[in-house]
Amino acid sequence: MEYFLQQVVNGLQLGFVYALIALGYTMVYGIIRLINFAHGDVFMIGAYLGYFGIAYFHLPFPIALAFAMFGCGLCGIIIERLAYRPLRRAPRIAALITAIGVSLFLEYFTSLKFIFGPDYLAYPRPFTVTTYQIGGVSFSTIQIIVFSVSILLLVLLTYTIQNTKIGMAMRAVSFDKETASLMGINVDYVISLTFGMGSALAAAGGVLYGIAYPQINPFMGIMPGLKAFVAAVLGGIGNIPGALVGAIIMGLVETMSSAFVSSTLRDAIAFSVLIIVLLFKPTGIMGKMGTEKV
């Protein structure tokens, strides 16, 4: 039982990191219906920016996190401006292929020797790791940081979307772009901001991933990106609480299958859950079933 609870804690840790990435996927999808394949690589850049912040500039952890989030947010806005905005009116698949192109570009460009280099780097931990025991289940400082930072960011995001003017604009644009622009909302600005916010969240995910699983390289974003995306789909893509639910399910399923079944079959089990859920709920757990109009 204690072993099981311990695995729940570990699964939640992974789940929260996935949630931070999945939110970016779901926000971008909600607003322009684009599967932003480059999001996993933005997550990677976030991890690297945090690495530089801690290892080279010796910033305290919260400042390094903010630095990574700001840098990545900027990066997301630039990517949107250069690669996706010209395709706003093109078929959706063109934007998807462009996203794949951006993803490949980020991976291979950053693995050039004068950028990040192709090697694995050990992630520094700017604090001492202590372990606390509560009823046989151990929590480490890392887990406490992962939980508190992600919950803080989730609360902030929910507040921004539900209670501020820009959040209202984002909801309006995702509901109906044309009408929103008729109501005086600057749609391009809102889309830029959505990319910025999503990328900043991914950066936070990257830094937390770095301190929790302390090894980074330019291709580290592929699998977490993919799984976060699957988590977003599982929860119902375009739906923010759904992304959180999907990510936590994904994290738990993965940890449980490594712990109780087999770590080599972990991915197969995680994706089987996805397919089974989609067969019963074709738009994800919390996704809305759209009515088909003729």
Place this chain on the structure above:
Amino acid sequence: MKKILPILLFILAYLLIQSLILLRVLNPYWQQIIQFAGLMAISALGLNLIYGYTGQFSLGHAAFYGIGAYTSALVTKSYPHGGLPVFIASLIAAVIVVAIVAFLIGMPILRLKSDYLGIATLGFGIIIKVLFDNADAVIPSLGGSRGMVGIPKYTNLTITFILFFIAIIVIRNFVYSSMGRACISVREDEIAAESIGINTTKYKTIGFVLGSVFAGVAGVLYAHLYTFLHPSNIDFLKSIDVLLIVVLGGLGSISGTIIAALGWTFLLEGLRVILPAEILDWRFVIYPLLLIMVMIMRPRGLWGGVEFNFLRPKEYGRPATDK
């Protein structure tokens, strides 16, 4: 005459390559690349049938490619000195297995729509890859994550050319048959197609199974070309490669797919030759930049909605472009 000309051209291209080999202009490395380009084109034609013509977004194409490759390799490896008959038998076995798997997986998941279908097929692709990673626990000769070695080399230029030719003929005749028209109607508007009495599930499944079989055939050629298989050859990035080719060429264009498949292979290999050794790392930096530029300038693909004359019956107008 109009019908014979393209066949003549095809034979001419074959003879040209063969004579270049005899004249030692093409070294074995480039011969391998040419065959690889051919099998990529076969695989891409399959995905074009699934996505370009039937409109079903599939990101799991490499799974069927892998199933075909492993099935046939298992057959030829079990009868090592069988020669061509064993190869043909393995090809047939691969086609049957791929068709059955595609049918069984297609029936339930083709109910999903657009992006959700894409993710479900992506998930299926990853499951298949993981299963091959662990396959040596059940059948040791599949090699699991160590890779499958000792596959006899049967693929050669002639076989690749013949299968490529058959693939083009099959897809062309399918697309312009009544079945193909039904598939296109499903892509254009599923509800409208259903309301005029087209069994959309049936045609989605037919398109999916036939397209997957193409991938399986490409996999058979791949296995017997490189004589080595590894689960990383069939991961989801390989499915993405095929998707890139199909979209670059233009959805629903046979000519576009063929040109894009050949162009894509030769571009990646060509960059390896053109770039000096010290900036060879830049190969995969230049390639995505080209990709992004092409997509921004030609969002419908290079040959979207355009078809060579000989791939199109006379009475047909321009093929419909994608949505």
